[in-house]
Amino acid sequence: MNVLRGFPVIRSAALTLPTSLGNISDHSRLRLFSGSSNVPLSQEVAHYLGIDLGPMVRKRFADGELYIQIQESIRGCDVYLIQPTCYPVNNNLMELLIMIDACRRASARQITAVIPYYGYARADRKTAGRESITAKLVANLITEAGATRMVAMDLHSGQIQGYFDIPFDHVYSSPVLLDYLAHKNLPDLVVVSPDVGGVARARAFAKKLNDAPLAIIDKRRQAHNVAEVMNLIGDVKGKTAVLVDDMIDTAGTITEGARLLRREGARQVYACATHAVFSPPAVERLSSGVFEEVIVTNTIPVAEELRFDQLRILSVANLLGETIWRVHEDSSVSSMFR
Numbered sequence: 001m002n003v004l005r006g007f008p009v010i011r012s013a014a015l016t017l018p019t020s021l022g023n024i025s026d027h028s029r030l031r032l033f034s035g036s037s038n039v040p041l042s043q044e045v046a047h048y049l050g051i052d053l054g055p056m057v058r059k060r061f062a063d064g065e066l067y068i069q070i071q072e073s074i075r076g077c078d079v080y081l082i083q084p085t086c087y088p089v090n091n092n093l094m095e096l097l098i099m100i101d102a103c104r105r106a107s108a109r110q111i112t113a114v115i116p117y118y119g120y121a122r123a124d125r126k127t128a129g130r131e132s133i134t135a136k137l138v139a140n141l142i143t144e145a146g147a148t149r150m151v152a153m154d155l156h157s158g159q160i161q162g163y164f165d166i167p168f169d170h171v172y173s174s175p176v177l178l179d180y181l182a183h184k185n186l187p188d189l190v191v192v193s194p195d196v197g198g199v200a201r202a203r204a205f206a207k208k209l210n211d212a213p214l215a216i217i218d219k220r221r222q223a224h225n226v227a228e229v230m231n232l233i234g235d236v237k238g239k240t241a242v243l244v245d246d247m248i249d250t251a252g253t254i255t256e257g258a259r260l261l262r263r264e265g266a267r268q269v270y271a272c273a274t275h276a277v278f279s280p281p282a283v284e285r286l287s288s289g290v291f292e293e294v295i296v297t298n299t300i301p302v303a304e305e306l307r308f309d310q311l312r313i314l315s316v317a318n319l320l321g322e323t324i325w326r327v328h329e330d331s332s333v334s335s336m337f338r
């Protein structure tokens with residue numbers, strides 16, 4: 001296992017755990033349940049909060065339909081359902097919807113869908129005629145199922161928050177990734193966005209890395225899942241380049257970007273991304289030698305067979321646990337990211 005557990009997410013004294021957290025389950029109506037898509041992450045979040053995951057039966061009927069039953073009373077409770085909608089996205093999304101519906105019908109007071117990785121996010125607008133905006137459809141489904149609040153991490157595009165008409169806390173893995181990078185003391189850093197959609201994210205990253213310079217890659221897609229890099233805006237010669245992205249799917253974007261950076265004279269190239277989607281041929285591309293390290297988080301579980309020497313997996317469990325605690329306590333979430 002190369003998941004870096006217990007990574008010091010909580011960096012400022014202001015984020016020290018409330019003393020009441022130790023006996024939260026005795027006096028609070030906070031309840032945490034996990035879907036099946038990332039149970040290890042949910043367990044870590046529960047550990048941070050000092051509570052157990054709630055009991056829930058999940059099984060498949062003979063015909064493949066899903067059965068969910070919450071196994072304790074949640075009447076009047078503040079319920080958090082952790083379920084990244086990663087592969088297999090349709091199953092995991094449906095499971096989340098059924099969990100929300102079960103909680104609503106069990107008279108939960110608040111139902112917060114905690115979706116560390118929001119699947120279908122790249123279908124965030126019509127890029128051609130007669131397409132669906134599936135990210136909006138998913139938002140409609142979650143809301144209609146009965147979710148009253150949302151927590152999601154590093155959405156592909158921030159506008160997806162606006163697809164919901166319920167409170168939405170959008171959180172970032174950047175404190176975890178930045179802490180890891182800061183401890184490496186990398187010389188002559190340049191932060192690179194591998195495409196236009198990543199510029200704001202990369203700029204914020206660069207600012208936190210002692211105002212490192214920013215470079216931007218001009219990426220095009222002639223077809224789905226095919227990334228083509230065109231130009232580099234900025235100077236990377238002799239520098240340590242850190243590519244920052246929301247996700248690595250087939251790794252076309254980040255690997256083509258890294259090759260361009262090498263051609264332009266970057267000395268070392270690091271890849272940082274929140275979501276390790278890792279569809280084939282991601283692993284072959286990422287382990288081909290172009291990257292010094294590929295740093296991701298555990299929003300999506302990474303199967304053993306998808307791990308390779310240069311891969312580092314950082315845990316966002318403490319960050320999510322702290323977010324849940326603050327949402328529950330009606331305290332500021334945005335101050336965690338200042």
Ligand SMILES: Nc1ncnc2c1ncn2[C@@H]1O[C@H](COP(=O)(O)O)[C@@H](O)[C@H]1O
Binds near residue numbers: 120
């Ligand atoms: N899940 C997806 N995998 C790959 N490509 C996808 C997925 N969902 C939507 N898309 C397509 O990606 C582009 C996004 O446009 P950008 O301008 O690159 O943001 C679009 O063609 C979607 O159909």
Ligand SMILES: O=P(O)(O)OC[C@H]1O[C@H](OP(=O)(O)OP(=O)(O)O)[C@H](O)[C@@H]1O
Binds near residue numbers: 196198250
């Ligand atoms: O690993 P890959 O298969 O290449 O896919 C991952 C890339 O795809 C998405 O970008 P998108 O193409 O939507 O461009 P954008 O960020 O500019 O919207 C995502 O933000 C990554 O950059």
Ligand SMILES: [Mg+2]
Binds near residue numbers: 122156197
């Ligand atoms: Mg996009």
Ligand SMILES: [Mg+2]
Binds near residue numbers: 198245246
């Ligand atoms: Mg992108």
